Amino acid sequence: MRIIVDADPGIDDALALYYLRAQADTEIVAIGTVHGNVPVHQATANALRLVERLGIDVPVAMGAAKPLAQPLRTAEDVHGHDGLGGHAGAEPKTARSHESAAEQLVNLARRNPGELGLLAIGPLTNVALALQIEPRLPELLGDVVVMGGALNVPGNITSQAEANFWHDPEAADLVLAAGFENLTIVGLDVTMASHAPQEWLDALPQDCYPRRILGFYADFYGSFLGKKGFVPHDPLAAAILVEPGLATYQEDRFAIELTGRYTRGKIVADQRFLAPDSPFGRDIAPERTKVRYATTADHATFLDQLRCAVTQP
Ligand code: RIB
Ligand code: CA
Secondary structure: OEEEEEEOOOHHHHHHHHHHHOOOOOEEEEEEEOOOOOOHHHHHHHHHHHHHHHOOOOOEEEOOOOOOOOOOOOOHHHHOOOOOOOOOOOOOOOOOOOOOHHHHHHHHHHHOOOOEEEEEOOOOHHHHHHHHHOOOHHHHOOOEEEEOOOOOOOOOOOOOOOHHHHHOHHHHHHHHOOOOOOEEEEOHHHHHHHOEOHHHHHOOOOOOHHHHHHHHHHHHHHHHHOOOOEOOHHHHHHHHHHOHHHEEEEEEOEEEOOOOOOOOOOEEEOOOOOOOOOOOOOOOOOOOOOEEEEEEEOHHHHHHHHHHHHOOO
16 A cells, blocks of 8 residues: 655654554655644654654655644644654754645645555645645545544543644545545544553663653643553554554544534534434535544554554664
8 A cells, every 4th residue: 555644743643654664565655744733844854854764765745834724723732842752853864845745645646546545644734725736636546544533532632622623624624525435534532542551651662762752742641631651643543544444433424613612623423313204404414425434443453563563673
């Protein structure tokens, strides 16, 4: 499987790259960066640092610096001032590519119709912009997995909304309305249940880089959850893209709340049972394509896979 990654590295974004690198039949063909955990310039420098560290020779294209319709907000309290737990390290030696992340996504999809997967593990601003450039993008991409949403569980960045969708609700809603038939959403419903305990961290070699960057992230999750360890949101999304059998799904039409005082950024679905001849219409437009939402995942298998991936030299 050949994959484009759109990310806001970001500590768990980094783990997703480690995970993908370790999969024998998977190749990262390009990385796009986006505002989110940190400003996009920092996310881009981190992506360049990570491809150098992981020995992955792929282009890194810088994407959107801010959301479509709200001010920029970032999350250094979760990922550290440098986005990698204070361990970003020296400036990267490699230069980013000349095109934007949205242009890179469109150009690769046009050149490889139906062949490339997309893993979107940051706010969806670049994917929304790519859809403006190329409305046929849903037909030109292969499998798409988005890390985002909190359907039947609480949010993380607000009581209702998950961070990636909250950072750019308009972009997320555009993507959900675009007609992707091969889209899978991996939300907090499954990622929070994949919590990696402190013992998982303690079993990592002392000197491995993922253990170093996870320190800050685990401290945040220790205070956020009241239990040590961390939540591997983005690597679980990567794992589900590569191995869909790791999860189970519900199919539905989804939208993002854009106007709620308390609910802006929340993913919504009309989950009512309505008889076929019911006089009630659905809240969400029937024109929207049904997509898959991950409801359960094989956390033990995933966490074992992730441990192997992050300890590979
Ligand atoms: O809510 C978790 C998501 O927000 C992850 O992608 C994490 O990296 C942050 O971007
Ligand atoms: Ca991310």
